[in-house]
Amino acid sequence: MPMSTVTSKGQITIPKVIRERLGVRSGxxxxxxEREGGEIVMEAATVDLRTLRGRLRPTRSGVTVEDMKRxxxxxxxxx
Numbered sequence: 809m810p811m812s813t814v815t816s817k818g819q820i821t822i823p824k825v826i827r828e829r830l831g832v833r834s835g836x837x838x839x840x841x842e843r844e845g846g847e848i849v850m851e852a853a854t855v856d857l858r859t860l861r862g863r864l865r866p867t868r869s870g871v872t873v874e875d876m877k878r879x880x881x882x883x884x885x886x887x
Contacts, residue, residue: 822850 810823822832830852832838837853 810826812820812823814820822830822838827833830838830850832852832854838850839853841849841851843849
């Protein structure tokens with residue numbers, strides 16, 4: 809069974825076999841949940857970006873070619 813030691817700062821190193829099982833890498837987050845009976849479970853808190861597809865909408869519309877030309881022309885006259 810993999811084991812870790814808690815440092816004086818309360819930190820642990822997650823053993824490689826556990827990181828691989830959870831699918832976590834450096835910079836990923838994990839969560840600790842308490843189950844009934846006091847058991848503590850560590851789970852990966854990472855989100856697969858594909859699950860977010862379609863949930864976010866752009867806050868502004870695209871820019872037309874005419875808008876870009878006008879902006880370039882306006883900037884040129886400003887100088």
